[in-house]
Amino acid sequence: MTTVSRPETTVGMIYPDHAAEDDYPRAAAWLDVHLPVVHVYGTDLHAVPELLDLGRPERLAEAAEKLAVHRPQAVMWACTSGSFVYGLAGAQQQADQLALATGVPAASTSQAFVAALGELGVHRVAVAASYPQPVATLFVEYLVGAGIDITAMSSAGIDTAAEVGGLTPDYVLDLALSNDHPAADALLIPDTAMRTVQLLPELEAQLGKPVLTANQITIWHGLRLAGAPRHDARLGTLFAP
Structure with a gap:
């Protein structure tokens, strides 16, 4: 029986509902990393009350528990609207709470946008x-x-x-x-x-x-937090060697 090896670098993705999560395994194959996705469920309506509910700390902590089996080196809340809706300070608090729940560095897609712009x-x-x-x-x-x-x-x-x-x-x-x-x-x-x-x-x-x-920069920032940046021109200027 052949054992399939898994890439050592793992960044866990907490993703809301279902839409474009197949972007993650596609990029993972290109980058030779593991990007396991777990889901949180609420309404997928783009409206402020619903988005505030979607990003609740207890909801993200519950998803984080499901990621533990993958032993990620970093965790990303792969949701832009469910993070920026809290504002700058609120998004930081959200990330801090997620890091506390997982025991590894954590951030959100909104924070990843700011980090990527700074990098460029x-x-x-x-x-x-x-x-x-x-x-x-x-x-x-x-x-x-x-x-x-x-x-x-x-x-x-x-x-x-x-x-x-x-x-x-x-x-x-x-x-x-x-x-x-x-x-x-x-x-x-x-x-x-x-x-x-x-x-x-x-x-x-x-x-x-x-x-x-959003998915591009979420992957990029997660890999940085994990201490394992990757390069691949297929993922744009941000990932260029």
Whole structure:
């Protein structure tokens, strides 16, 4: 009987409901890492009360228990809206509580966006959000609070994560191309419910600038927290050697 070896580097992903979580095993295969995904369940509505409920500490701690069997070196709350909705201080507290529950470094997708922009030395961005306007505005406020200059922000007004998970690659490309801004040094696409991992080279080629997407930067930041960064040009400028 042949034993299949598992990559030594493991970053646990806590993911809300079901939408685009297949981005993680795809990237894991490219990077030769293990990115196990466990799910939390609430409503997938992009509305503030529901998002605050989705990111509750006890909900994330329960998911963290399910990750323990994988012995991760870091854990990510792979949800942008369920973290930035708490604001900068609240998102940090959320991450601190998750780190306490897991015993390893932890962060959220919202924090990963700020870290990735810092890594690239980018301060001016355009945001192409799938969220309804009130939620997209909270993401912009989160970035501004972190010292990021927003040159343009768009809202596609999509109410649920399930709808975002069903978007076609052509729709995602059009969303990006239609909502860039010439003054922006990078474009941000913030929803982990959107499949983007396979589209990054094409997105960056067409826009001529770095594109940061939620699942991409969540993986990148988790690997950094685990002390095991990886490089692969298929995952865009952020992962370039």
